[in-house]
Amino acid sequence: MATDVSVRIADVALEADARPLAERLAADAVAGKLADQDATLWGPDAESEASIRLSWTTLHESSRPLLAEIDALRAELQAEGLDRIVLAGMGGSSLAPEVITGTAGVPLTVLDTTDPGQVADALAGDLENTVLVVSSKSGSTVETDSHRRIFEAAFREDGIDPVSRIIVVTDPGSPMEKAANEAGYRKVFTADPNVGGRYSALTAFGLVPAGLAGADIAALLDDAAAAFTAVRADDADNPAIQLAAAMSAAHSKGAEKVVFADTGSGIAGFGDWVEQLIAESTGKNSTGLLPVVVESPGAPGFADAGSDATAVAVGPGVDAASISTNGPLGGQFLLWEFATALAGRLLGINPFDQPDVEAAKKAARALLDAPTDDGQATPVLSEGAVEVHSAGDWLSGANDLAEALRAFVDAAPQAGYLAVQAYLDRLDDASATVLRTELAKRTGLQTTFGWGPRFLHSTGQYHKGGHQNGTFLQITGDAEEDLQVPDRPYTLSGLQRAQALGDGQVLADHGRPVLRLHLTDRAAGLVQLVKAVQELEARQ
Known part of the structure; x- marks a missing residue:
């Protein structure tokens, strides 16, 4: 079928596994019903929410x-x-x-x-x-x-x-x-x-x-309108059906992570947008697809994607990619929205709610209303410009930063993931992003990177509602200056701290290991932290 958006499944085995799912979606006329905003597609438990969440299918007109x-x-x-x-x-x-x-x-x-x-x-x-x-x-x-x-x-x-x-x-x-x-x-x-x-x-x-x-x-909007004809078609070759079927088939075989790399799409930062779409839509009921956005097709996690991950190229296909998608930005928006909603049906979840997002917000508000340390301000140990904090007893026995990082990595399940969460300045402290690459390279684990609190509105849902095999590295830091929020009893740094501690507590309450590294000097602390990660021995 002629279309301005396309999907290519390069993995022969994955294509074979996906084909029956695609044919089932086509036979059930699911794509057409979605385009017509049928709220019954995800079962009776989701119908109430879906009935007020489907106007996006025709935004190219409305x-x-x-x-x-x-x-x-x-x-x-x-x-x-x-x-x-x-x-x-x-x-x-x-x-x-x-x-x-x-x-x-x-x-x-x-x-x-x-x-x-x-x-x-x-x-x-x-x-x-x-x-x-x-x-x-x-x-x-x-x-x-x-x-x-x-x-x-x-x-x-x-x-x-x-x-x-x-x-x-x-x-x-x-x-x-x-x-x-x-x-x-x-x-x-x-x-x-x-x-x-x-x-x-x-x-x-x-x-x-x-x-x-x-x-x-x-x-x-023109590009989205051009894609609409293709993604609403009840045909197994509909690109949205193909994409949904491939991701769902991979998930059924244990590939619960979707690793994204841009391969010359001409779209700037698409991975950050699709990360929220997929994580919040699918990460619930202890299932879902975890997006892992990497720096390039050669980055750790993409070229070496294992059995727990599917590599997706946004742009022209590359040899390392199992799936690639192509098309202009408006078309890609609609393609991924349709595919994510269809994948929700195949995964048996409601793709329109976010039941676990509010927990971190409530915890942060509680800390703002009644500030308390609860031991979280007292470091387990300090080394140079880095203070080490943790919740639970999983870190017991660590004597320095290197041992704390080793314990953090060892706490991750074999098929789990690491999440780096930097509550810092994403412009001035941009060097923190190298931590994703270095940890992934040395551990062999899929590793995500999120700027706090931005990720709380994105992958935060998956962390609490998705597969419970994440291990979380929070990075906080002293601010050189602070800003009072007018007519509010807190400053920005106070709010930032409450958001980090609140989310960390919620994750710990879910039984997940959380290591918080506080930088008393951001520039020096980041240099020290990156060096410590680079000295980690490869995980066996």
Whole structure:
């Protein structure tokens, strides 16, 4: 079938295993029913949630009226010399706009962090030319609300009326919509409430910030429309059916991780977006597919993907890839959304809820409301610029950082995974990302990397709800400067700390090993930590 998106299954055995699943999906007319928003596809337990989460299938049509509104607002802003767009948003509110603008090559400053240094850097930009897009589906996201309060105060301090510089994207009826209208902010966009955050790339959440930044969002919808005909077809050669069947067939054979590498797709950061889509959609009921985003096709975890992982190339296929997908960004959005929803049916889970995400948020709120150390501020040991913390007795006997890291690796099951979670500045502390490569190289374990608290809105669901074989390395650090959140009893570093400790406690309560390494000096501590990891002997 002719299509602008394509899927190739290079692994002959996987293709043979996937074919009966693809034929079953086609015979049951599942893709067509999904396109028509049939909420019964995932069983009676999921029907209530699915009935209010399926409008994403036709966003390439229903989002068209937004284009003129966005173009008109951008023209107004440009005429006033307002050409710097800062986006405050988490999860689906930030990941899609970042991919869209990165692919288009247009600048967008994204704040999906509670790190005071990263937020301070954004504040240090030219506020005279700045517009803040505040984006939250629930209208109560604590990180995004904090960013709004900080920027509003900064605008006032510079003699700028904040209401002329703040644009809101939220669901109708949310607390943020009410507050924005009462404050008189420049523009309020309400998105389709029947679309979940991780499926919202082609709603106002993806289109408004990307369009204001200068991306060609009309072309994005055109590409999705071109792909729609293919992904809705009840045919075993439908690329979305092929993809769903291949991932599900691999999972049934024990390949519960999906390793992503870009192989020349021309899409910037696609792995970060698809990571949330797959992890939050499938990681529940102690099952699911764990996305592992790697640096290149030659990176550890991709070229040497074992029996517990499937290698997926985004872009032209390579020899090491079991599966490859091709097509423009709008088409890839729709392809992966359809495939993930179809995989949910094959895995027997509801792909539209996220039952375990709230646990970490509650734990963080509890620590903000009633700060307590519970022993978490007292290190097990200190070495140089690194303090070692742990929950439980799995680390007993470690005398130095090297022994702590060895114990951390040894605590992982043979077919488990390591998760590096860096509650740091993802711009200034970017060298932390090398830890993923180095740990994967030396352990042979699939290893993920996430910036905190951003990953809490992404893979955080899988960590608690998916296969319970993860081992978690948290990295926190002293901040050189801090920012008070106006009219709130906490600073950004206090919020960042509460989020790390709260999630760590929830993971520990699930019986998972959590090692927290706190850097008293970030630059020196990262150098020390990377060196210690590089000196790890290969896991036997």
